[in-house]
Amino acid sequence: MTTAHHQNRPHAQSRLHDQIAFLLEIDKLKRVIRRNTLIDGSRRENDAEHSWHLGMFALVMAEHAPPGADLDRVVRMLLVHDIVEIDAGDTFIYDQAAVEAQPGLEQAAADRIFGLLPPEQAAEFRALWDEFEERRTPEARFAKALDRLAPIMANHHNEGGTWSLYKVTARQVREKVAIIEEGSPTLGAFAVDLVETSVARGHLTP
């Protein structure tokens, strides 16, 4: 961390300048609004507060992660996972056309936004985001499971929430729950319980 550039003022100042520019830019994540609401239903959630909540999910749910998973890398992934939405916007996972258009937009967003950082940091954050998206490592599968679980909890607490609002069916939700099971069998089983309870209560169309 304390390398030769500390002796090289112009280089060090340029790095700090780029780091600040990135931190100012990502403030915009606080204005990217998701479909789902807060747990109390009072308003829709933004991507920044959602990312904080998922970081806490990872720390609290540690024992439900795959054995040996590096929880701190899960947290890092969750903090960066939605930053591309500053340019690409939030995609509602039940809107198939939007989901198909999203990857291209998000790649361009990643190039631009992470590219504000000094090159090796841009590569570091890009690698975290790629890892999350590719879902090949236990850490990424667990991170994605948490990202899927949170809105199910919110909808379960809001009499169906976005499920009712956007006419999502239980069959569609169950497909998404499979991703939770792949990241954490315990949390997958918990999500299935929430979904089936919502169906039984008439808050989710069978």
Next chain:
Amino acid sequence: MTTAHHQNRPHAQSRLHDQIAFLLEIDKLKRVIRRNTLIDGSRRENDAEHSWHLGMFALVMAEHAPPGADLDRVVRMLLVHDIVEIDAGDTFIYDQAAVEAQPGLEQAAADRIFGLLPPEQAAEFRALWDEFEERRTPEARFAKALDRLAPIMANHHNEGGTWSLYKVTARQVREKVAIIEEGSPTLGAFAVDLVETSVARGHLTP
């Protein structure tokens, strides 16, 4: 992580129940509103999105942390640092009476909120929050420095922001900047530049 309680269903279910209760409770942090605004000045910031932003500050500013600091513990501390404000509310650091009343309120809040978790997790999060508040470790000093830096950046970008609004003087701000210098000399020097630029521009009363 994978201990005997996985074989013990009622115990495991009770743990998961408590973890979920905690994660639902801390959703309220999204409704605790701070004095300072977003960087674009469009609205006041909430504690949850602020905590996310600081987690990103820690990852991006890693090279400016004290040598050997555990950055992942800094991130964890920053994710939990404001949770007590769900009960205790946000305190404006230039409101001396509120600052003096705050510690008692925050201790009670920590007891209640972290106490929702299984006991050893309650102790783990409480220890992180205590570490942050006591500011004795390099990690805590760095975390607190970032917490002080972020609103200075926001005010600098908003023609004085809360400084103008609440009649804060440069002398008061310089006292707070000392805490940034203790956590990171580089970021302390950067904060001094922002403060003096704001004074020169007439956005902060000398």
